[in-house]
Amino acid sequence: MTDHTGSNEEAGREFFKLCGSGNDFVFFDAREQPAGALAEPATIQRLCARATGIGADGVVFLEPSTVGDVRMAYYNSDGSRATLCGNATLCTTRLAVELGIVEPTGFVIETDAGPIRARLVHDRPEIEMPAVRELVADAPGIAAAAGEARIGFALAGVPHLVVRVADVAEVDLDARGRALRFDPTLAAGANVNFVSPSPAGDGWRMRTYERGVEGETLACGTGAVACAAMLAAWQDAERSAVIVTSSGRALEVRQPATAGVGPTLAGEGRIVFRGRLGDLG
């Protein structure tokens, strides 16, 4: 990163750009070279800046783990640390195999939300998410706006609101998403997901206003898990669901019948390019 004197001590450091259904991330292999100043909020913001940096929704550092095969530290693009990111974990699954850290048949990723089992199934990343907790089918004290049928809350590693609407394409996502993200009833705020039946009648569509990005992201893994759990709680759908994200790519949530066992999340984890840092300005 560039400090006040313009020096650039991280110049030349290798990074990887990965995409999870349109939710995109800058990855660093920090197993031998720690993140150091790269993890400072101002540097995370510079790395994620769309026009002046690499451009991403978040940054992931792969680190050594004492409880799993690899550890991931996740930061939102505003520099805030988040306990869990579903799409970044799917991308970690891909990169850990690519780097030869693990075998694709099955391994453990240590996250701030605990250990997550991961694998590639027919070359598609699949992860076992923590069980959804604190689910409330109708969040108290949060008034639905016109066009909103229900608003529920769920903790899917990170806090989520799920809003049932007739058509997500009609939602003023930035305005309404921001208002709900900062709702005064939510101590730590929440990610906000709007969900509606797919026009083709073959599943569901979602759009997400993401905490820590403070805007719409094209997909949200923990959000898909929260939506699937909420749709089941509302009895709108079975406990497992395929949810099409804003990018048009689908996230698949499979919820086992066993109480207390978390769902499996499957989706894209694609290495778009690898590069070396230059001047982040």
Ligand SMILES: N[C@H](CCC[C@H](N)C(=O)O)C(=O)O
């Ligand atoms: N922005 C979220 C973390 C990333 C969630 C999302 N990118 C995912 O795929 O789960 C938060 O601070 O709660």
